[in-house]
Amino acid sequence: MTTRRRLPDRKSKITLREVALRADVSESTVSRIMRNQSLVADATREKVMETVRALGYVPNRIAGSLASLNSHLIGVVIPSLSNIVFPEVIQGVHEALKSSDFQAVISTTEYDIDREEVMVRGLLAWKPAAILIAGFDHTMATRRMLDQSGVRVVELMDIDSAPIDIAVGMSHRKAGHAIGQHLIARGYRHFGYVGHDWAADRRARLRYDGLREALAEAGLSIEAHAIADGPSSVGTGRDQTKNLCATSSKIDVAVYSNDDMAVGGVFHCLSAGISLPDDMAIFGFNGLEIGRELPQPLSTLRSNRFMIGKKAIEAILESPERCTRPVVIDTGFEIFSGATA
Amino acid sequence: MTTRRRLPDRKSKITLREVALRADVSESTVSRIMRNQSLVADATREKVMETVRALGYVPNRIAGSLASLNSHLIGVVIPSLSNIVFPEVIQGVHEALKSSDFQAVISTTEYDIDREEVMVRGLLAWKPAAILIAGFDHTMATRRMLDQSGVRVVELMDIDSAPIDIAVGMSHRKAGHAIGQHLIARGYRHFGYVGHDWAADRRARLRYDGLREALAEAGLSIEAHAIADGPSSVGTGRDQTKNLCATSSKIDVAVYSNDDMAVGGVFHCLSAGISLPDDMAIFGFNGLEIGRELPQPLSTLRSNRFMIGKKAIEAILESPERCTRPVVIDTGFEIFSGATA
């Protein structure tokens, strides 16, 4: 029988077998040692570790995962990396993963749920232990794949809908409501809203709805809107603030879809000589660092993105098997009074 | 012979074999179809694809990678996600990867080269096609692993040292030099420097050195320094600017270690009533969005982080095998005059 199969491998290719051969033990012994299972004699372990070092052996996790049917990979699906809140979530993920041997694989959807479907399918092919995914807005196919895969699924950022498995985040509706109540309590009566496209950002819409409810409860309403087509950004916030000011002069507070937009608003006011908060007040959302460092700290509502990523991973490490009932983890929020409202 | 091995699997577990059985073809045929190799009859393909859809079959990439000895994974090692420049690099990576079937696996080192070593070892265990890694500052062990692994290695961000395999970035030394020349040309003579800890940010140091060289060539020097212990941030930039102003009053321009720091400087000036650029000028580094949107656009040097990620991947996809000689790809930079200097 000729030795068919495969071209000569270009790489050195040190395998478990090599180590076992050289150390004169069986492959399983080496395998046990590499996974520090404790049922190995110290002398053997020492002998094997020596050859491991000598050979520079690195276990092949692909083979390991296949054999154990367990990849120790965690898929993370987020809309984008350009909005700093998502990198912050991932920092929390990395933090919680630090002492485990799991690794995160990150995909971005660019706010496109069809692309999200492609990403999820791609991740599922790696048989991850879990998928973390931002939001609840998925295609039917995505939802079905996620559901049938049997892996743990954590929907991140908001908890305003029923999760497939676990949801970790805060109620954006309540956040909007809290902002409304806070501003009313501070004496504001004439509200404006500066926002960005809701189509891709359902959570901004939820906050808006919450805000409106709170105002309605006090017999108030939003008297002027300035809403951009595209995504949120400092520049957009600046432009739309100019629009708002041009449209309506009786607004005493403007609520922004988020801090990026609000910082833009602050910059417009600085340029236009509008005094904060006397001429007009500004209120943001998120509690980004940049807002805290403005000449006047931005009034905002702090969400805890880092904690969302961290809690999500902790929940998964704690119980790797899916529970019978969905779980909701509320990471809460906090009003930061600041100096602009 | 009893059928030992493994507990009953909880998941549906649809494999290639199932599909082959149901479609009444061999496993290899299904395999060929799933990888759209073209040597399959249309009728067969159609029949198989139908069962694939019916069963909701998703190929197991772990098994595929093991069999083909090719994981189609790309490891990315960066210091952090909290500095927006790194997510921007990753966006470029994702962009270039979009139409391929490669996936990026991201690890962060938190600016710790020992942790970097652990991350690299972990990534190498997945037999990636390439490793992208920020900077040139690695442990000996990291360097050796990278070198011996035989995978392509792209060192990102700067091109001021000799790469292991490929380097993609810009010369930070030249950037610092260009900043110096630009500011001298604009008539500035009394330079201050506001920076953060160089230990973790070798590139900031390179820029500083370049700046000093340019000044020296004009018979000038940096007359005052304000350098923080920790990492860069807007808040730190603000604090150190205050220090600088308290220390020295004859500075007419302050060069910052980066835009975050410089924005902090602008905020201090706004608070303290220092008029930009007349009382003092400010010059940053990076060209972040926030700087462009300030009431006065920040004078800075634009680096192209997105392009660094994109070019890195393109280089790898173009030639998956390591070349004989190291390759350097310069993504360049551009002075943005702005209004603060």
Next chain:
DNA sequence: CTGTTAGCGCTTTCAA
């Protein structure tokens, strides 16, 4: 405490 053995689910020759 250690070895033997039978796969994990797929790809890749080679032969038909």
Next chain:
DNA sequence: TTGAAAGCGCTAACAG
């Protein structure tokens, strides 16, 4: 154009 068979490098059940 298709199929059979031999692994990829490792883990896990079982036996010793």
